[in-house]
Amino acid sequence: MRIYNTHQRKALIEFLQSNSSKAFTIEEIVNSMGGNEISQSTAYRLMTKLVEDGLVHRSVKGNSRSFVYQYISESKCEGHLHMKCTDCGKVYHLDSSTTSRIQEDIKSNSSFEIDNHTILLGKCSLCK
Ligand SMILES: [Zn+2]
Ligand SMILES: [Zn+2]
Incomplete structure (x- = not known):
């Protein structure tokens, strides 16, 4: 199953780009984007792809099990x-x-x- 929502992907990238000095959990991103713009599962799936593409850096937050995501452009x-x-x-x-x-x-x-x-x-x- 491969659902590709380009609108949500674009919105997600735009959000991360304009907040590129911060690292967010998926939950924080979904809430900051208004809560109904994108679902957690969609955000999670799109984010995994963005990490693969090298646009987003993923790290573990402290000793917790949650990940934080931050926009990092490989080329820049x-x-x-x-x-x-x-x-x-x-x-x-x-x-x-x-x-x-x-x-x-x-x-x-x-x-x-x-x-x-x-x-x-x-x-x-x-x-x-
Ligand atoms: Zn710190
Ligand atoms: Zn850099």
Whole structure:
């Protein structure tokens, strides 16, 4: 069974894009979109696809079993590293100058090249 609702997919992407600095659970997304715009099961199914397509990053929220989702564009995020908070699951974009500084530092110290898809784990200022 493959129901593809392009309208809901578009609405979902638009919502995530305009809130790309935050990470949401499916429930929060459905509620924030008005509650009747999209059903939880549809949102879940569409989100799984968006994660596969590399448009959305999925992480586990703290020690819970729930996932949070955040819009991350692979193409826009090519040139920099990311930091992920292990508590809230939110992903932060490191600017490209800091990224190249870190990469240069590591390279000159250990001749190891870290790739741009590396995600640094830690705690964000909100969760510290
Ligand atoms: Zn990024
Ligand atoms: Zn956090």
